[in-house]
Amino acid sequence: MPPAATHRLNPRWLLPVMLFMLLALVVLASGLGFIAVSPGQVLRVVAARLPGLGSLAQGLDQLLPHVVWEVRLPRILTAAVVGSGLAMSGVVFQGILLNPLADPYTLGVSSGAAFGASLCLILGLDFWGAYSVCLMAFLGAVLTLLAVIWLASQDGQVAPGNLILSGVIVAAILSAGIGLIKYLADEQVAVIIFWLMGSLVSKGWLDFALTLGAGLLGLLVFLYHARDLNLLCLGSRAAASLGVQTKRVRLTLLITASLVSAVCVAVSGIIGFVGLLIPHVMRSLVGPDHRVLLPASALAGALLLLGADTLTRAVLPHEVPIGVLTAIIGGPFFCYVFRRRQMGRGHA
Amino acid sequence: MPDTAVYQIKDLSFAYGGPPVLEGLSLEILPGRFYGVVGPNGCGKTTLLDLMVGQRQPLAGAISFLGQELAAYPRRALARSLALVPQEMPLGFPFTVSETVLMGRHPHIPRFAAPGEADIEKVEQALAALELSPLRHKLVTELSGGERQRVVLARALAQDTPVLLMDEPTSHLDINHALAVLRVAEARVRQGGRTVLAVMHDLNLAAAFCDHLVFIKQGRLHAAGPTAQVLESGSLQEVFGVRARVAWDDFAGARVVVFDKRGGAA
Numbered sequence: 001m002p003p004a005a006t007h008r009l010n011p012r013w014l015l016p017v018m019l020f021m022l023l024a025l026v027v028l029a030s031g032l033g034f035i036a037v038s039p040g041q042v043l044r045v046v047a048a049r050l051p052g053l054g055s056l057a058q059g060l061d062q063l064l065p066h067v068v069w070e071v072r073l074p075r076i077l078t079a080a081v082v083g084s085g086l087a088m089s090g091v092v093f094q095g096i097l098l099n100p101l102a103d104p105y106t107l108g109v110s111s112g113a114a115f116g117a118s119l120c121l122i123l124g125l126d127f128w129g130a131y132s133v134c135l136m137a138f139l140g141a142v143l144t145l146l147a148v149i150w151l152a153s154q155d156g157q158v159a160p161g162n163l164i165l166s167g168v169i170v171a172a173i174l175s176a177g178i179g180l181i182k183y184l185a186d187e188q189v190a191v192i193i194f195w196l197m198g199s200l201v202s203k204g205w206l207d208f209a210l211t212l213g214a215g216l217l218g219l220l221v222f223l224y225h226a227r228d229l230n231l232l233c234l235g236s237r238a239a240a241s242l243g244v245q246t247k248r249v250r251l252t253l254l255i256t257a258s259l260v261s262a263v264c265v266a267v268s269g270i271i272g273f274v275g276l277l278i279p280h281v282m283r284s285l286v287g288p289d290h291r292v293l294l295p296a297s298a299l300a301g302a303l304l305l306l307g308a309d310t311l312t313r314a315v316l317p318h319e320v321p322i323g324v325l326t327a328i329i330g331g332p333f334f335c336y337v338f339r340r341r342q343m344g345r346g347h348a
Numbered sequence: 349m350p351d352t353a354v355y356q357i358k359d360l361s362f363a364y365g366g367p368p369v370l371e372g373l374s375l376e377i378l379p380g381r382f383y384g385v386v387g388p389n390g391c392g393k394t395t396l397l398d399l400m401v402g403q404r405q406p407l408a409g410a411i412s413f414l415g416q417e418l419a420a421y422p423r424r425a426l427a428r429s430l431a432l433v434p435q436e437m438p439l440g441f442p443f444t445v446s447e448t449v450l451m452g453r454h455p456h457i458p459r460f461a462a463p464g465e466a467d468i469e470k471v472e473q474a475l476a477a478l479e480l481s482p483l484r485h486k487l488v489t490e491l492s493g494g495e496r497q498r499v500v501l502a503r504a505l506a507q508d509t510p511v512l513l514m515d516e517p518t519s520h521l522d523i524n525h526a527l528a529v530l531r532v533a534e535a536r537v538r539q540g541g542r543t544v545l546a547v548m549h550d551l552n553l554a555a556a557f558c559d560h561l562v563f564i565k566q567g568r569l570h571a572a573g574p575t576a577q578v579l580e581s582g583s584l585q586e587v588f589g590v591r592a593r594v595a596w597d598d599f600a601g602a603r604v605v606v607f608d609k610r611g612g613a614a
Contacts, residue, residue, distance in 0.1 A: 227454065227459065234437070234503075237403055237432065237436070241403075241430070241431060242452065242455055243427030289443070
């Protein structure tokens, strides 16, 4: 192994520490809220679900298992997985597009999901119960992605620069469409606006299962291609000359990252800045090697979104939409990071 | 008789959907020589390299590499025989110099394996050859243009292939480093029996280092042959439209080209 640059954190202890912090935060967050539950009680409720350990729940308040297991845990775990998914897809988009500003928004994926959801809400589509919005958002995201790729490709090759431009164009059109829907929506306008602001309120186990499935699939695909992704950072000519199937790898990663972010947006609405901020921060902490950067970003994204969701759910006097909160925290922080980068470049 | 040519290019044509960029170009590249490709801006040199590494597919014609159809090579296998130093080098992510050079070993290391002793040694040799050893822990995002160019070259050296293609490898280098880089490439040809082909703009550097020159004008092969034969004022006038004088220079140890600054009109 080449000696690591001294200013980087060693992933050998960083990743386990972050994983431990995440588990601790999950337990802590499960106890926070209108009804306070101690960490010990949370662990007992969870352990009681295991076969043969049901007796552990005896002696607990009847309400606790319901509050922890049915209400809080699904939302908490969904928040963590959505945070991971957004952060990982941000890492991948930035890597394949050679652009540190790329994320699900730049590519129009989020706008597509928002448009699908708005359409579903105004038309009152109800073919799959509460999950109709989710499904329509997913469809919107995927169709938008296909349109963006089609716009950006010339003779079968997707040019990174074109991709961002196409994403911005398509997103602008979709925003106008969302505006029109809101204008026409009358009474549902509040519902649409609330969805667009992003929320993890009343997420259930099915939401968790959906995002977890997409997140795990993404993690596997991304880690399998992590070294190719490192090489793609050198430009497609260089990567191809080093033996990477640039076209196939880039398309695989693009589609997988879009699927992951589409599922996240479909479940939670628009939650900004996680996919932009986390890759930046983690890259400066652990370096750009995707074999480390991807798992580190996944854990950091989970920590950030779960932390933010717990803040709005249990700490703040009123629940603020999570998307608004992440933008309020993340926006200025990102400005700071970006500004510092510009300054650093000036001195170099 | 075995086919000994590194490249056999026959009637190659290519276009980006408009007028042809390359037309009817045939060329044979023999092993153990240093080739220079020269020609005016936009004459199709970079496109030719793209076709020679399989980055683009020819519109017509055939390219065979080491006796086999180029398109038939699996990417990784090709990368073990053929390295490229591209002109552009987006080193936008903060990898260290040694990490970047180690990426040259990619085609030799199985997907989930760690680099072995031999890989590290090749990286060390490449760093040393290009005087990059002191910079090994620096981030590529913090390097000057010339240093970056040497990192890209070191990566290609670490790839350790019998054939090396370079697209203007000295464009960002001062004369000292330009000479050093070309000497490294030359040593690979002279001692290692490898083949180097470089697109070059500086005709004096081309004259000093290349055994053979390939002149390209408007997508067509204008002349190709030993430097001593094809580098003369006539071909420079025809290809570049400049008045030039070419003469052997004892101090340079090579043919040198001087130009009439008043332009091509005689």
